[in-house]
Amino acid sequence: MKTLYSLDEIQRPFPNAVVAIGNFDGVHLGHQAIFQRVRQKAREINGTSVAMTFDPHPVKVLGNNGSPPLITLLEQKIELIEALGVDVFLCVPFDQSFAAVSAHAFLKNILIDKIGMKALVIGKDYTFGKNRKGNVAFLRQHADEYGFEVIVPDWVPVSAGGHERVSSTRVRRIIEAGRVADAKALLGRYYQIRGQVVTGRNRGGPLLGIPTANIKLADELCPKTGVYAVMVQTPEGRFKGVANIGYSPTFDDHLFTVEVHLLDFNKDLYGTKIRVDFIQRIRGEKKFNNFDELKAQIRKDIEDAAQLLPDAA
Incomplete structure (x- = not known):
């Protein structure tokens, strides 16, 4: 896996980039499903699978009431995502300046022009850009204009047939309660x-x-x-x-x-x-x-x- 720690390290757009964007804290079963779909789509279009995340976690920069402890720090996150077979790991430094980038500028200047995105795999509730204006509806609105596909996988349920989903918040609560055996069922490890x-x-x-x-x-x-x-x-x-x-x-x-x-x-x-x-x-x-x-x-x-x-x- 190629690991990059800045957008400036990208010398040219990746061939047919299929991108997953997120914080991926814990790299739990929900995240793993996203990466599985990224790799599948990349194979279909002979493309490059890309995991894009941020460091520090945006909530540490933007949160006014502190931030929850991270399940996985960057070192382990890289190891786990590499083990899932992703081609490129891109970690973007996150600060107030980056937080001010509009959703449209993020899409056009970074995802399309810089990374070469042809498909984006994103969680239903993920948002990006200034004031969180970038969401699934925003992306679908611009998909034809910029020539990319938006893929939104179903959430992974906590239990078969259940309505509650695997999430970083749920994993964190379980670990903090000492229920480490239950955490394995959500983390896959x-x-x-x-x-x-x-x-x-x-x-x-x-x-x-x-x-x-x-x-x-x-x-x-x-x-x-x-x-x-x-x-x-x-x-x-x-x-x-x-x-x-x-x-x-x-x-x-x-x-x-x-x-x-x-x-x-x-x-x-x-x-x-x-x-x-x-x-x-x-x-x-x-x-x-x-x-x-x-x-x-x-x-x-x-x-x-x-x-x-x-x-x-």
């Missing part, structure tokens, strides 16, 4: 966080006899506090594990941490980057009366995770 292993409280190994990797998160969206069965990708390979997310109330130091204990692993991970797939939530966070109770519970969590993970790994 396990929810993953990634980050660098850093020095933590230095309590897991020395105090509890259970070493943990303390993660400095790169991601914005973190599942609900609690204990989870996880799979961990490290430079040494993929391992089963138990993740604890929260404030470790037994220690009463009010520090938020994400710590992972890897099963059957005894190497040093400090400074390395790891990826954690959340398989299932085991329990919520709890304050114990003493360290012996805590250690006993952690041992049980490890046993529970070991039983859960063989089929899920």
